[in-house]
Amino acid sequence: MNTSLLRDLVPAVIGVLVRRGADFAAAEDAVQDALVEAVRTWPDASSPGGPGEGAPVRDPKGWLITVAWRKYLDAVRADTARRRREERVDAEPAPGPAEAVDDSLRLYFLCAHPSLTPASAVALTLRAVGGLTTRQIARAYLVPEATMAQRISRAKRTVSTVRFDRPGDLATVRRVLYLVFNEGYSGEVDLEAEAIRLTRRLAAGTDDEEVAGLLALMLLHHARRPARTAPGGRLVPLAEQDRGLWDTRMIAEGVGVLQAALARDRLGEFQAQAAVAALHADARSAEETDWVQIVEWYDELVRLTDSPVVRLNRAVAVGEADGPRAGLAALDGLDPGLPRYAAVSAYLHERDGDPETAARLYVRAARTAPTVPERDHLTRQAARLNTASRD
Known part of the structure; x- marks a missing residue:
């Protein structure tokens, strides 16, 4: 059973059901039921057989669409309160190759809808786009499963009336994925790795420098993760980290993605943040860090965002580049809170x-x-x- 493949197919299958007339909540429920059926009937990767009859699954996406649509129709027919709606449902399409339309991007937009709170948008993205179970998401956030189920249900109700044919806000999607990444790791789900996986898919479906910058930023930060904590969970500051533990392949990939984005000369916040991370990754020791260039990138970030948090981080860089007195002076005017x-x-x-x-x-x-x-x-x-x- 290729669970990674199943999770990758989730947003596209949900999108097909929504285009056929299902509301988002019903479509998501039907796809989850289809996934359960797939786990029950699909063979292991080493098995020559297929679902039920020993035949191979030639078109996994088409299979999931067919089963999910049947699950949706069954749910509609079973609910007498939706009898009027059943009359508007088209006849079940014959099984066959899946449509070539990719609805994944629109589903990203829907799950990051401005009407949702950031926490709800993150949870819904992990569920509908990431294909994680409610239990996995709850464990990652260290909250009871029932609490997370209520949060996701409210989010699905909120977006159930949103039209699915309008362009979404890519900046909001980027921000939601950044929030997922910043949740880090807890329990059985590595949210840093999950955010990278989802951002890779978003980058593959868009031509956006800031999505590439976000992916580069995630890769460069994630590459340092093995050195960020000592045995027992003790935090290790960047200057004290064993740089031999950093993932050099991931750093090289992040730098390559960043360079390709910067070459297009449309600088954005995530590209500038990734440039700072790349300068840290490039230094063989803390003493060799190019703090002067880091200050220059923070100046760009201040110009782009005028964020107090960016100004705070810039003060640290100024303190390293020009001395602690200069760093303290850079704190002037910032809120001590x-x-x-x-x-x-x-x-x-x-x-x-x-x-x-x-x-x-x-x-x-x-x-x-x-x-x-x-x-x-x-x-x-x-x-x-x-x-x-x-x-």
């Missing part, structure tokens, strides 16, 4: 020779750290400075 502001300020004060202020700021940063590993790392930093001051 920004996430990680206290941690950045603590780092720059320590480099500027003020361990007492740095220790106090590390403690403050630990109180608002978004993750347990980050909180523990900041607490250790504060303890290290306090211990040194007493010696």
